[in-house]
Amino acid sequence: MAEPAKSSPLSELCSALPSLPLRLQEVGRFVAANDYDATTRSMRDLAAEAGADPAAFTRLAKAIGYSGWDELRAALTEARRPSQTSPFSGRAKSRRHGPNADVALVTEKLEAEAAGLPRIPAQSIADAARALHSAKRIWIAGYRSCRSVAELLNYELRLFRPDQVQIVGGSGPDDLDLGAFRPGEAVIVIGFLPYTRASVRVAQAAYHAGATLIAIADSVAAPMAEGANHVLLFEADSPPGFFPSLTGAIAIAQSLAAVTFSLGGSAAKKRLQDTEARLAAASTYVSEKG
Amino acid sequence: MAEPAKSSPLSELCSALPSLPLRLQEVGRFVAANDYDATTRSMRDLAAEAGADPAAFTRLAKAIGYSGWDELRAALTEARRPSQTSPFSGRAKSRRHGPNADVALVTEKLEAEAAGLPRIPAQSIADAARALHSAKRIWIAGYRSCRSVAELLNYELRLFRPDQVQIVGGSGPDDLDLGAFRPGEAVIVIGFLPYTRASVRVAQAAYHAGATLIAIADSVAAPMAEGANHVLLFEADSPPGFFPSLTGAIAIAQSLAAVTFSLGGSAAKKRLQDTEARLAAASTYVSEKG
DNA sequence: CAATTCGTGCAACAAATGTTTCATGGCCGA
């Protein structure tokens, strides 16, 4: 079979879970859900809280390849040890070579993205959200990898404004939708270099139709930002070998949705609750377990 | 005499430190400097590492007002409990006040997400990427807002492995695809609380089919993480009023795609270039202009 | 200087820990 990931004891546990006896699965889930208690409290304590036999913990540990509960616990403890992002001098730039170059690269990229997020213009987002709030209808367009951002925005906005939000080209050719833009409506276009013709066309159509144009882009020089009423900038740069980063765009999209939601007040809240109730009634979700 | 600050066991310890006997000061400093080990390892272990007498730990605890080392250790353990989601002190209390409340909220959320990104397990991503690299086919599943992550992953992986990647349910009912999982293939499932039944079904189907299961989730306790060969964790927590954050999941997805691409070597690079050439030929992109 | 207090290490203690064994009961294959 496929071999489990050695990186984390929790991962090993998860991998082995389904192949375990019923009772050991319960105990395993309990450990996974309460791994901090697992490292600090005693086996018997955990057994009492989990409503299981103390011996089950020993057996669980052995079942997933450890010599005993002690060893599993030690592994969990090490996995949880607070990272030594020491306040000391910079050890950050060390070891970028060797077989784990990929790991270092990923870490570096994540740090870079983390640094970029706070640079996102919160004020502009709030302004754009106000525009969305007063829009009679909201269109969303994004192509290539930006499609995912567009669909996320579409999903979240629809949670509380189901009838007034749609993706451009979502139910037919783009051109049909382009002719439907009206003043008083809002059009959101997401894109970065290289810019797709389709996204530029949407932006131009929105402009000519007199709709409110909101551009989420990596530069004010982006063609779809021309004529935009609101331009929300993010950083898409990535280390060589990576695809353009979308975390910034996602963060903007979610913030935009959140602020728009809060502007909607109690009406929006009620709409969201209705939607969630419907989903729950359709048993979309897995019920919480005790 | 002087009442120590009750806020944290560590601060109590520090304030009482100067008035303690010499040997107890040493032990106290050791505990303060290694409080994580203090909560996890045994008294004798610590004594050996600190070069002190085990009894000193009991006496230290009593000297600062606890009934014994056990009680001190319990206090330290509680103080370290991770349930306190964010290390931020100033939470969102400025809601609904003034026109800038939204701006502050957005800024705060972005900072929180930025703090969460470096905690993403880079090593696990590299491991999972290796699994993807050697997979004959790659299935991707995500529902609700996670669908956007799934589609992004689908898009980026397809850029250099066009024939071997597809979204579960992308071309018909999910059930058709569930039966198509085979050993040697990889299935990626993305989800967070509350978990959709559909995503759990995909994970279980992947497991039973013997395919390599990669779970991108907010917790190792997530049902779709059970049986997973690789579990990639992100933080989905958001301030009240916000939707669950997806930036972490997006960052993981993109890192995963990037590392998988780099593992593909020159073959992947060539495939990507072909794809880009095709897009350019179809004049998908706007040509660079002055 | 003597008497005393106090800090310290050692060793023994009872309690609690993780482990193992064994008897039981359910399950599947023959």
Added chain:
DNA sequence: TCGGCCATGAAACATTTGTTGCACGAATTG
């Protein structure tokens, strides 16, 4: 239906845990 297998819980096991009593020595006080 029978026989073997395995999962499960309870109890007994050896070990380790945190604690405490005791002795020794240094520092303090009269």
